[in-house]
Amino acid sequence: MRKRSKATDRDRQELDVRGSTLSKMIDRLERDGYVERNIATLDARIKLITLTPRGAEAKRQVREIWISMESELAKGIPLGELEEFCAGLQSTRNMLKRRVGRLR
Template identity: 45%
Template sequence: MVDKAQLEIFTTHLQKVNRYLRCKTFDNKERIVTRVQWLLLRYLYRKPDRTIGQLAAHLDVRQSTMSQMLDRLEKVDLIMRRTDSQDARIKLVELTAAGILFIRQTEEAWMEALAEPFAHFTPDERQALVDLMEKLSQHLPKEYN
């Protein structure tokens, strides 16, 4: 049986780390994407060439909402839509070179932001934390991996 109090404490700390990373990246005046748009871009980075329907299902939004989000991301040159080579009725969404660069720069900023707090662990503690997070992640439902 899982201890609910432990889960609450773990969740609280996970949210603090997440909030720290978000604030370092998305809460500045020059931000070009929202947090939800970031989730979409990151998903496209891991799983390129998705349809609007697949993207909408992943974020649990209507296709019309997804189309509007894609319009905004296309306007700032982070994504592009193209016709599927096997079925002209299907539009696929992919990151542009600028979109890929944006993902990489954001993730690099996260690594820099976490370097100092992470340095407070011993090398063995760092490895144990990475191993435990990987194990936790592996037990999430497949659509989240």
């Protein structure tokens, strides 16, 4: 999610999950102390999801590991090949997304 305190439908689509799935994910994150839910002051229908200090630390650690792994995996692969590989993965993801979307 972006650096703001509320999830939007665009965030849900970016994660490629159903609203009910996202809600369950947030329930677990809240239960485990990574996020907290608050009610928006201007509209009680809106729930604001914010990272707790524990969540912020977990995010930092994951980002650090991600960058390290990405760097290690890319070592020695020519940039053109790496771009071609990433494009192939994206095409595969899009195809699977379309096919799974038909099943929903």
